[in-house]
Amino acid sequence: MKNELLKLLETDARYTPEQLSVMLDIPLETVISYIDELEKNGTILGYKTVIDWEKTNRESVTAMIDVKLTPQRGKGYDRVAEKIYNYPEVQSVYLMSGAYDLSVLIEGKTMKEVAFFVSQKLAPIDEVISTTTHFVLHKYKDTGVLYDAVLDIDERGNCN
8 A cells, every 4th residue: 555655646746645545545544644654764755846947947957977987895886876976966876787887967057067077076086987978958758757748740750
């Protein structure tokens, strides 16, 4: 039952406990108790609003940076990941399989600001071997939410 509750909250954190009680067909007190427990044990880490910043006047650049590292003896990648995720421009850090070890999602005001982050903050970390930066050109779907990604396709299959 808790997993169903979590899935509903992940879909829309605005659901009230009363709505969740009806949707899950469980008592209101149980819903409130579950939510309290899940917040206290760290399963629910927070509640966020997903915003399409392209529809505002805020200018920003998002970049995904692949990072190849030398892991530290006894600590693996954890200490380096911690050093990276503590920078305010860093939105996400993931340990990855494949050619690169970490994937870092950052946001800056300009491409120059992102380049500065990579060259002056990320690359100088001793364990960093190399980086590859990918700039996000457009979001179609993020955290399960669709953006205005409706494509107009003509009868020949070409995008208009």
